[in-house]
Amino acid sequence: MTAKESTLQREKYDVLIIGAGGAGLRAAVEAREAGLSVAIICKSLFGKAHTVMAEGGAAASMGNVNDKDNWMVHFRDTMRGGKFLNHYRMAELHAKEAPDRIWELEMWGALFDRTQAGKISQRNFGGHEYPRLAHVGDRTGLEIIRTMQQKIVQLQQKDGREFGDMEAKIKVFAECTITEILKENGKIAGAYGYWRESGEEVLFEAPAVVIATGGVGKTFKITSNSWEGTGDGHALALKAGANLVDMEFLQFHPTGMVWPPSVRGILVTESVRGEGGILTNSLGERFMFKYIPDVFKDKYADNEEEADRWYLDQDNNRRPPELLPRDEVARAINSEVKAGRGTEHGGVFLDVSKRIPAEVIKKRLPSMWHQFYELAGVDITKEAMEVGPTCHYVMGGVEVEPDTAAAIGVPGLFAAGEVAGGMHGSNRLGGNSLTDLLVFGRRAGEGAVNYVKSAGANPVSDASIKAAADRIEAPFSRAGGENSYALHAELQEVTHNLVGIIRTRTEIEEAVIKIADIRARSKNVAVSGGRLFNPGFHLAFDLDNMLLVAESTAKSALLREESRGGHTRDDFPGMNMKWRQMNNIASFDGNQVNIKAQPLPVLPKELFDLFDVHELEKYMTPEEIAKGGSN
Amino acid sequence: MARKLNLRIWRGDATDGGLKDVQVDVNEGEVVLDVIHRVQATQMGDLAVRWNCKAGKCGSCSMEINGKPRLACMTQVASFDENETITVTPLRAFPVIKDLVTDVSFNYKKAMEIPAYEPPKDLAPGEARMQQVDVERSQEFRKCIECFLCQDTCHVIRDHEENKPSFAGPRFFIRIAELDMHPLDMLKNRKRTAQEEHGLGMCNITKCCTEVCPEHIKITDNAIIPMKERVVDIKYDPARMFAGLLKREKRN
Ligand SMILES: Cc1cc2nc3c(=O)[nH]c(=O)nc-3n(C[C@H](O)[C@H](O)[C@H](O)COP(=O)(O)OP(=O)(O)OC[C@H]3O[C@@H](n4cnc5c(N)ncnc54)[C@H](O)[C@@H]3O)c2cc1C
Ligand code: SF4
Ligand code: SF4
Ligand code: FES
Numbered sequence: 001m002t003a004k005e006s007t008l009q010r011e012k013y014d015v016l017i018i019g020a021g022g023a024g025l026r027a028a029v030e031a032r033e034a035g036l037s038v039a040i041i042c043k044s045l046f047g048k049a050h051t052v053m054a055e056g057g058a059a060a061s062m063g064n065v066n067d068k069d070n071w072m073v074h075f076r077d078t079m080r081g082g083k084f085l086n087h088y089r090m091a092e093l094h095a096k097e098a099p100d101r102i103w104e105l106e107m108w109g110a111l112f113d114r115t116q117a118g119k120i121s122q123r124n125f126g127g128h129e130y131p132r133l134a135h136v137g138d139r140t141g142l143e144i145i146r147t148m149q150q151k152i153v154q155l156q157q158k159d160g161r162e163f164g165d166m167e168a169k170i171k172v173f174a175e176c177t178i179t180e181i182l183k184e185n186g187k188i189a190g191a192y193g194y195w196r197e198s199g200e201e202v203l204f205e206a207p208a209v210v211i212a213t214g215g216v217g218k219t220f221k222i223t224s225n226s227w228e229g230t231g232d233g234h235a236l237a238l239k240a241g242a243n244l245v246d247m248e249f250l251q252f253h254p255t256g257m258v259w260p261p262s263v264r265g266i267l268v269t270e271s272v273r274g275e276g277g278i279l280t281n282s283l284g285e286r287f288m289f290k291y292i293p294d295v296f297k298d299k300y301a302d303n304e305e306e307a308d309r310w311y312l313d314q315d316n317n318r319r320p321p322e323l324l325p326r327d328e329v330a331r332a333i334n335s336e337v338k339a340g341r342g343t344e345h346g347g348v349f350l351d352v353s354k355r356i357p358a359e360v361i362k363k364r365l366p367s368m369w370h371q372f373y374e375l376a377g378v379d380i381t382k383e384a385m386e387v388g389p390t391c392h393y394v395m396g397g398v399e400v401e402p403d404t405a406a407a408i409g410v411p412g413l414f415a416a417g418e419v420a421g422g423m424h425g426s427n428r429l430g431g432n433s434l435t436d437l438l439v440f441g442r443r444a445g446e447g448a449v450n451y452v453k454s455a456g457a458n459p460v461s462d463a464s465i466k467a468a469a470d471r472i473e474a475p476f477s478r479a480g481g482e483n484s485y486a487l488h489a490e491l492q493e494v495t496h497n498l499v500g501i502i503r504t505r506t507e508i509e510e511a512v513i514k515i516a517d518i519r520a521r522s523k524n525v526a527v528s529g530g531r532l533f534n535p536g537f538h539l540a541f542d543l544d545n546m547l548l549v550a551e552s553t554a555k556s557a558l559l560r561e562e563s564r565g566g567h568t569r570d571d572f573p574g575m576n577m578k579w580r581q582m583n584n585i586a587s588f589d590g591n592q593v594n595i596k597a598q599p600l601p602v603l604p605k606e607l608f609d610l611f612d613v614h615e616l617e618k619y620m621t622p623e624e625i626a627k628g629g630s631n
Numbered sequence: 632m633a634r635k636l637n638l639r640i641w642r643g644d645a646t647d648g649g650l651k652d653v654q655v656d657v658n659e660g661e662v663v664l665d666v667i668h669r670v671q672a673t674q675m676g677d678l679a680v681r682w683n684c685k686a687g688k689c690g691s692c693s694m695e696i697n698g699k700p701r702l703a704c705m706t707q708v709a710s711f712d713e714n715e716t717i718t719v720t721p722l723r724a725f726p727v728i729k730d731l732v733t734d735v736s737f738n739y740k741k742a743m744e745i746p747a748y749e750p751p752k753d754l755a756p757g758e759a760r761m762q763q764v765d766v767e768r769s770q771e772f773r774k775c776i777e778c779f780l781c782q783d784t785c786h787v788i789r790d791h792e793e794n795k796p797s798f799a800g801p802r803f804f805i806r807i808a809e810l811d812m813h814p815l816d817m818l819k820n821r822k823r824t825a826q827e828e829h830g831l832g833m834c835n836i837t838k839c840c841t842e843v844c845p846e847h848i849k850i851t852d853n854a855i856i857p858m859k860e861r862v863v864d865i866k867y868d869p870a871r872m873f874a875g876l877l878k879r880e881k882r883n
Contacts, residue, residue, distance in 0.1 A: 045681070046739060047777055048689045062757070103756035109748035109813065111766045111773060118760030136770065142688070143773060154747035166743055174739075197728055226683040260660020266686050371686055374705055376660070485672040529677025532644060533729040536676035 008465070009202040011173075013039040015448045016191055016204050018178050018233060019212030021049035022141075022437030023417025023444070025148035026101075027210045030445025032155050032170045036452060039204060040152075041173045043196065043228050047149050050214045050226060050418075051437065054141025055269035055367065057123055057133025058438075059431030060098035064119040065131040066314070071095040072610050073129055078432060079611075080295075081127040081325045082395075082425020083564045084580055084619045085246070088603050089402040090423040094432070094439050101438035102134050108154075110147040112136055124274040127325040127429040129299075130314075138269050138367045144434060176202065178232070179541055180468040181209055181240040181413070182460050188240075188412025189458045192468035196538060199531020201469060207455045208448040211237055211398065211407070211415040212441065216250075218488075219546045219553070220391035221496035224256055224267040230542035231549035233419035237398045238548055238593070242407040244586040245421035247396035247549070248556035249566040251428055252501050254329035256390025258347035263375045265390040268350065268368065270430045272385075273322045275364055276311055277352040279333070280384070281341035287348075288321035291332035295618045300324060327427045327565050330389040334501055337388065347388035353381055389501055395428055395566055396556070397421030399585065404447030405440050412451060412458075416444035422583075426565025475540045481526030484539040491518050491543070491550060499554050504570040511554045516592075519547045551593045556584040559595050577621045605629035633658050636666055636708060640678070641720040644729045650718065657708050663717065664692050664703035667731070679730040687845055690778030694731045695720045700780040700843045722783040723790075738779050741799045745806050745829070749818040765814045772809035772854060774846045775802065781840035781850060787833050798830035801840035801850045807831075808854035826862045831855070 015031045017024045020042035031038045042049060061074040075095040079086055102120065106112065112134050113121040122131040136143040152170060160166035178193040190205040213233030217225025234244055255268040273279075281287050289307075292300045300321045301307040307320035322329070333348050342348060352361055358381035362369050365380070372378040372385060398415035399408045405420065407413040417437045424432065475481075498511035522544060527537045562576035563569050582597040608616070608629030617625060636657040639650045653674060655666050664682055671678045683689040685704045692703040697711075697718050711717055725733035781801040788794050799807075804825065811821040825831040834855055841850045848854075 044683055044689075044691065045735065048683045048691050050683075052776075053684045053686070053688050100756065106759055107750050107754070107756050109750070109810075109816070111761075111770055111813070114761055114763040114766060118762055121763075136773070139688070139774065142776065146773065146775075149742075150747060153743050153745075156743060157747055172739075197732075226685070226689070228683065261658060262661040262665045263685070367688065374687070374707075375662070483676070485676065527676070533679035533732050534677040535671060535679065 009200065011039060011202065011204045013037045013204065013206045014452050015039075015208045015210065015445075016206040017041065017210045017212060018191065018236075019049065019214060019417065019419075020046055020172065020174070021051040021212060021214050021417060022144055022148065022434060023441035024049070024210065024212035025145070025152065026438050026441030027212060027414075027416060027445035027448070028170065029148065029151055029155065030442050031449050034446070034449040036449055038170045039173055039206070040171070041176050041178055041191075041193070041204070043177050044175065046172045046174045047145055049145065050228060051141045051434070052145045053226070053267070054144070054434055055138040055267065056125060056271040056274065057135030057140045057431050058098075058102060058144065058434035059125065059128060059132045059429065060102045060134055060435050061095065061130075061132055062099045062102065062120060062122065062134070063130075064115055065122045069130040069132060074098070074132065075607070076610060077128050078429060079425070081427055081429040081432075083427060083575065084425065085564065085583075085600065086425030087402055087422035087601060088607055089601070090440070092607060093402060093443070094423060094436055097439045098435035101435060101442065105144065105147050105438070108147050108151045110143055112143070123271060124323065125430045126270055126273065126323045126329070128431065133274075133431040135271070137363075138271055138365050140434065173202075177538065177541065178236065179472060181236045182464045182468065183240060183410070184458050184461055184464065186411065187455065187458050188410065189460045189464070192465065194472055197533050199534060199537065201472060203460065203465060205460050207458050208412045208414065208452050210405075210444045210448055211413070211419050212417045212444070213419050215418045216394045216546070216549045217391050218542070219491065219495050219550050220250075220500070221492040222256065222265040223391040224253060224265055225391070230546050231394075232542065232545045233415065234397060234552070235545035235548040237407060237410075237413065237415060237419070238552070238586065238588040240410055240413060242410045242413060242415070243399040244396055244552050245399040245583050246426070246556065247394070247552040247586055248560050248584060249395035249426050250391055250553065251326055251393040251395060251566045252330040252389040253392035254326055254333050254389055255350055255387040256392075257376065258343070258386050258388045259345040259376060266371070266375070267390065267392065268385060268387050269365070270326070272350060272352055272365060272368060275352060276355045277322065277350050278320070278355070279322055279329075280349045280351065281336045282343055283341055285341070287336055287341070288324070288329070288332060291328060291335075292321050292324065293328060296324060296328075325427055325429060330501060331568060333387070333389055343386045345386055347386040349384040350387045351384035353383060358382075393428055393433065394418060395421065395424045395426060396553070403443065404450070405444035406447050406451070412455060414444040414447050416440040426567060475525050475527040475537065476531070478524065478526040481524040482521050484525050484527070484536055484543050487518055487522055487525065488539060488543055488546070491515070491546060494518070495550055495553070499550075499557055502568050502570050503557055505558065508554055508558045512551070512558065515547060515550050515554055519551070522547060548588065548593065552586040552595075555593055555595045556586060559584055559597065575619070577619065580619055581624075602630040634713070637716040638666060638670065639716055639718040640667070640670065640730070642675075642678070642730050643727070645727055648727070661708050662704055663696055663706045663708060663719065666708060667703060667719065679728070679732040681732055688776060690776035693722055693778045693780050693783065695722060695783075700783045702778060702780070702845050705845060722779070724783040724785075724788055735779055737795060738777070738782060738800075738802065741803050742806070744799065745803055746818055746821070746824070748810055748813065748816055751815055751817055754815070759815060761814045768812045768853070769809045771848055772805040774848060775805060776846060777802065778845060780843045780845065784839045784843045786837065786839065787830070794830070794833065798833050801834075801855070803829060804831060804834070804858065805848060805850055805854045808858055811858065822858050822862045825858055831858060831862070
């Protein structure tokens, strides 16, 4: 044994959870409550994961505001929003279990906003037929993270009473980055990483790993995501032999801030539109009426009077087109700006000031008010905001077994939350992510528990440790190589310009070549300074992940010759029913990412029958309709 | 258009360190975190700084800017004079790890010491009914983004390492107050344990914590003072103590 191996920090747990966002924490609670020992690992401090930034709310058909709501309506909305590319089983489980997951949070101490009757209040959001989003002002994610953080403390206090050590069975390893998932004999054995603080390395041994690492926004130039959104889990899973499904689908949220430049991309919550905000162009025109696609004509108002009446009477009027699914609104804004009807800084106007009294705005949208007042010098109770699309969410992700969240092809590996694919199809509805985290976080925890109970120990070999350690060492031993900050900026430029909101073959082909070139050069990244909290060193590893994600996205985008949800091809406008039956599956051969199309699971009859057949005719071929679902 | 800014950054680690002067470009509308990132990307690749949301929502980018505890992502460069040098240093109340990053584990330890929420035993999920006015008091405290600026500024621990074991700090006084005012929480005696075990008695209501809170939580007026007043009541009013035995002591 070398000196290094003998001093290496070694940790042993039943279940390893990579990520302390909503999905990771919910999985951790499930695994600990089932009696297993759990390590939670995250790149930032505990409580700072992306989930904390979620604003608008969590979608669950509790029916507190409109009692016509139920899981079937929610399921239909989710499938429509995803343009029927969703894995039906995930959408079904999500719609059925979301209310229980919200009520459970309430039992753990969460304090959601209330209705008159004292129930959890629910707000309107794009693509949801009824008011459905449980919320706390516009800081819902904070409430969810804090509630689960405190739930974990509660479990720790219980362990403290039982074992004399609060961290005996569940421990948070904060500011620790996983660089490798380790397998032995084809099964999960653990993970390897470094402490961001000290730069020291650490080995985790565990028969089950849950990946809950969130999104990939930092691959793009304009994004609502934080530095953490570098697609680590996507890349770790690929390298461990799992597949990524439909990585071409990225959600560009229609309303990011556009001015001043330093805040470009920061999210303006959809609740602004849910609460009555309207979109106008530089001519003062409320342009969304022009952009209602045929498939949605019967659900959205085509005139201002009806749209305005909807806020008062939702049963007898169609919804305002500002509340169309995000992909539609983002493309509409993009078109307005391209046509020269944008604002001075290349956005459009979003205005609540003319419709809602100042004190109500401050009450319902307090953090938006703050954000604009302090960062842009704009008082949203008096003036319009300037907004434009920002890369927000990745629909694509690890291919999983819906019921257990097990990653297909890698025994012992699980994935939940934004890093998992399938649930949202080609476009996610707002509010569906927060409940996705809870529903599938719980299921991943349960899946891991069942796996661990039947799987034996699977120790990590010295060879695997050495390989992982060598990789961390490498950038320090190079002198005068590439700068990771510069390469990252270059990658963001490529993705933004060539695989952004609107795509076309020649540009995507160019992106594939350029990404490969950056990846080749990234092998030569050198790091200045030492190991102690060194962001340049951290970025070198994050960059490697982003490059694999970008490659998967570009290659999948090239293959899919249609426009659907978060993937718009200028050279193939419109949906193609043949492509609706296909998922693009990305895998990694150790050298490059390869994509193959794979048939999508067919909607079973009982779910097929939940829809009006005329609606399905807009998405499905006559043969599919004639079959009327599987079995 | 871009102008030059004189920035003075504390660089070093637990063993040694000092202020370093740099010149950096700054553009219209930029916040202090933006210029720190520019320094990082162009001049000091290993400069350590924490951040996540860049929108005042996560509480990661806490540091001292010209000696005041602030969020770097919410501090406009334009709020200082054009030729003023901006000095950024790590939080003083916590041990430095490197550059602008400090060891805030003290706060996570304290969080683990506050007794958890205790739900009513007989309440089924989905059955809770609470009025908005009743949840609002606790909701104010649940806005906390755990930036720990209030902890950093509180003189009880800022320069008094020796007080740390017995003092939870303003962040955790509002946590206790939040649970105490929670319409469903069943655990008794939160106020008394705040006083006796978490150091509420050491606070002398200087209100510095409230002043630095980026969420504008009225830490002193709405949490600390009401709890202190009730503790006094509970301690010296035998009738109330008796009532408390019969009824849940929540609303006194
Ligand atoms: C500004 C904003 C607002 C949003 N608003 C809403 C909303 O209102 N409603 C809604 O439903 N959705 C919303 N979303 C989307 C939603 O918040 C996210 O999709 C969701 O929070 C992702 O949760 P997660 O648990 O999958 O991962 P995250 O919360 O992103 O957490 C990922 C975790 O993984 C850790 N991690 C990552 N890589 C590694 C590694 N290599 N090693 C160790 N740890 C690692 C991170 O440190 C972090 O703890 C919003 C998103 C943003 C950005
Ligand atoms: S009011 Fe109390 S808790 Fe707040 S800063 Fe002063 S002494 Fe500290
Ligand atoms: S109470 Fe305010 S200052 Fe203190 S940690 Fe919370 S948000 Fe920060
Ligand atoms: S980066 Fe989140 S509060 Fe400053």
